[in-house]
Amino acid sequence: MNKTLRISFSLKNTYRVNSILYSLKQIPIIKKLLPDMLYQAQELKLFANVLSVLWEITSIFLGKAIYFLIMICGGGMLYKDLPESGVFLHILLFLTIIGSFVNTSLFNPTKDKYYAMVLMRMSAREYTLVNYTYAMLKVVVGFLPSVILFGMLQDVPLWVCLFLPLSVSGMKLFAAGLSLRDYEKHRTVYNENKMRRFLWVFLILLLGAAYGLPAAGVILPETVSVCAFLIFIPVGLLCIHKIRIFPLYREMNKELLADMANQMDTSAQMMKTINEEKISDDGSVSSNRKGFEYLNELFIKRHRKILWNATKRIVYVCICLIGFILLLFYLKPEIRQDINERILRFLPYFVFIMYSINRGTGFTQALFMNCDRSLLTFPFYKQPKSILKLFRIRLREIMKINAVPAFVIGAGMALILYASGGTDNPLNYIMLIVAILCMSLFFSMHYLTIYYLLQPYNAETELKSGMYKVITGVTCFFCYMMMQVRLSILFFGFMTIIFCLIYSVAACILVYRFAPKTFKLRM
Amino acid sequence: MRFVIEHLMKNFGEKEVLRDVDFSFEEGKIYGLLGRNGAGKTTLFNCINKDIAADGGCFYLEENEKRREPVPEDIGYVLSTPVVPEFLTGREFLKFFIDINEKSIKNPRRTDAYFDDMRIAREDRDKLLKDYSHGMKNKMQMLVNIIARPNILLLDEPLTSLDVVMAEEMKSLLRSLKKGRITIFSTHIMDLALDLCDEIVLLSHGELEVVEKNSTDDHEFKEKIIAALREDGHE
Structure with missing residues (x-):
């Protein structure tokens, strides 16, 4: 037993440590500082081990604390007129019953179980029981500190x-x-991630x-809740016996983990399937x-x-939103003034x-997964003139796709x-439409350009470029910050057009210079 | 025509995968490239196909004593896992390929003629490539590489996923294509290499060396190859 515990711990710890090291290797600047023999470096391993142990300890307590804070007390705050301790026990009771089915740990097919029981052939019974x-x-x-803290705050004895x-x-x-017992009788294994319909309803x-x-x-009287909770204890004790003598752990886990083998290297596989599903099978599609x-x-x-x-x-x-606002103007004319002022400054x-x-x-993403990933292995496709020709065609397409909603929004505004x-100033109307079109043009250009300059995916269709992640992150942040800015339509619109022009020219120059070299498969 | 590689080097971090590849391939021959797992066969192909940049050395084509760097049209590369654009049908892929390469394809034929050559069934020709089986995708990839008639044809484990009949067909196809070009064929299956290839080249210690057949019989020759590969520091 002791040995099983030790092995299953060190197994879990090993792959947690390796995941930590792997994620460190994904961070742009840090990865350069790390040695090639990353998984051999003792100091780094020690560091990751410390993190791993800290995480294990935190996960014991933190999860429960959050659960109480949000689900029990947070939920309880909605009902101000009812006694606090009663609400606390009422919600906790029902959530406990739900939790005992959706969070069993015994019936959760996880990677560590698959590694230990299927790949390493550890004794299923011992591994499971330990x-x-x-x-x-x-x-x-994990429950004890949170339940005392939050329970006492809600006046629970x-x-x-x-x-x-x-x-x-x-x-x-x-x-x-x-x-x-259900497995023994019917040989259907319960899987907490794939619950049957009647259980869902329940x-x-x-x-x-x-x-x-x-x-x-309506809440359960406190005494009823307390009694129910009290009954759970002997019932649980009785079940310990059942769990200890259950003879079929091996068979049950085999069934539970049957799908894992296919799922193991799947995030990439799944991406591929998802993308392939996006291809329409419509036989009428053709081109002249x-x-x-x-x-x-x-x-x-x-x-x-x-x-x-x-x-x-x-x-x-x-169109619906715009129609709705126009209708609102008709129904509540008094808001017109306010909206008018806002639009003039909200560009x-x-x-x-x-x-x-x-x-x-x-x-x-679709371009890479379903098209470039395969065609980039052909020499004719990698020639500079092919790359640039296709870049121009694709830029035109993505601009068209983005421009339609942009025009509708611009015109609507x-x-x-x-x-x-x-x-x-009638120029404001024109500026609204032009500036929003320019924004859409910028985003079309931006995403296609970074795709051509960084080609962030590897052949397994995983996103590999740290730089790409950084740039998309910065883009998101920049756009988010723009929400805080208030400027007049004419000024901001004018700035947008200038920025968009400069960016487009710069992006084209970069793509024409570098894409023939950078647009290729990552090995 | 000769394809010459001079002192080609490629490292991954501190690991020297290609140390000093120095070799001259001759027109009209099929070269069987043997090497242990991880010896760098695919890396060598990727370097020649310019999918990855080499760290040193060079390679060139020599025709009538004139040297030139290979351009993309010179090289055909059939990968072990076939990759084809999934959203096209077999016929569309072929049409697109012929369109793009119309300058280099002499006397293009009807698409059906090419499919007939590869024995791709009529009902499959207008199916999306995503619905093709592994072997069928392999055929498609081989087909477009053959149509382009490249001077150098690189084949990375191309027959492993084909059924026996298909593999035989493919072998005779490769034999019929070897005239006028250099075919380099990497494989783990020694009998296939001995059966199909004119020369056996070993990639070991990051270097290429030819194994002389001379007068030895097949069995001795095999022993010789295995002995040479065993030395490759993987034991």
Whole structure:
């Protein structure tokens, strides 16, 4: 037993440490400082080990504290008229029952279980029992401080707080015992990530009882809650016996972990499948063009689902919103003045809106996964003139895709400005439309340019470039900050146009100079 | 025509994968490239195909005693895991490829003629490539590489995923194509190498060396190759 515990710990710790080292290696500047033999470096390993142990300890307590803070007390704050301790126990009781089914640890197919029991062929029985015991201890120890702290704050008596952790684990043991018995009888293994429909309905009803009943002013009397919690303890104790003598851990875990083998290297595989699903099978798609235009037209038509359909949806939503605002003007004329003033100063806000709706990432991702990943292995595709020709074609396409919603938004804003009382300077209307179009042009250009200059994906379609992540992060931050800026339409619009022009010229120069070298597969 | 590699080097961090590759390949021959796992066969191909930059050395084509750097059209590269643009049908991919390379493809034929050559069934020709099997994708990749008639054809483990019939067809195809070009064929299957290749070249210690067949029989020759590979410090 002791040995099993030690091995399963060191196994978990090893891959946690390796994940920490791996993530360090992904950070742009730090990765240069790290040695090549990263996984051999003792000091680094020690550092990662410390982090790993700290994380294990924190996870015992932190998760529970957050749970109490948000789910129990946070939820309880909604019902001010009811006794605090009653609400606390009421919500905790129902959530405990839910938790004993959705957070079992016994029926959660995890990677460490797969490594230990399938790959390393450890004894399933011992491994399961040892780890389950540890998980239950973690529940009791982790709950104790939080339940005392938050419970006493809500006027729950101390003696109740002290036995609540035992009740919670008792309920978990009970649910585990039930599921084990079910496996023995019907040979269907319970998987907490793939619950059956009737259980879903049951849990949703319980969730409704946890938060819905108090909203209706009904809670379980405190004595009833306390008694229920008290009963969980002996019930749990009885189930310990069942769990100890259960003979089929090996078979059960084999079934539980059957899907893991396929899932192991899947994030990339899944990306690929997801992207392949985006290809429309419509037999009527064809093209009369030649060469790269032919390739591009087929690409756009077969990816209509993710490219144009998303754009169409955005356009419909925008038209509805604009219509709604215009209707509001009609119904409540008094808001016109306010909106009018806002529009005249809110143009920078639209940088963030245009950022949010631009299809740049989706487009370049589909381009790579479904097209460039394969074609870049062919020499003809890597020739500078091919790369630049295709860049021009793609820039045109992504600009078209982004420009439609931009025009609708720009025109809509001009319309709203007019309907809300208008402006003295008619140039404002034109500027609204042009500036928003420029923003969309900028985002189209921006995403395609960084894609061509950094080509961030590797052949397994994972995002590998740290620089790419940094640039997209900075872009997001910059756009977010723009929400805070208030400037007049004419001034900001003029700045936008100038910026967009300079950026476009610079981006074109960079792409023409460097893309023939940088646009390739990462090995 | 000769393809000459001079003192090619490639390191990954501190690991010297290609130390000093120095070799001259001759037209009309199929070279079997053997090496242990991790010996750097794919790295060598990637360097020649300019997918990764070499750290030193050079390679060039020599025709009529004139040297020139290989341009992309000179090289065809068939990867072990076939990659084809999934959103195109087999026919569309072929049409696109012929369009783009119309200058270099002499006497282009109808697409169906090419499919017939590769024995790709009629009902498959207008299916999306994403629905092709592994072997079929491999055929497509081979097909477009053959149409372009490159001077150097690099094949990285190309027959491993094909069924026996397909593999035989592919072998005779490669034999029929070897005239006028240099074919370099990497494989782990020694019998395949002995059967198909005119020369056996070993990649070991980051260097290329030819294994002379002379008068030895097949069995001795195999022993000789294995002995040479065993020395490659992986034991």
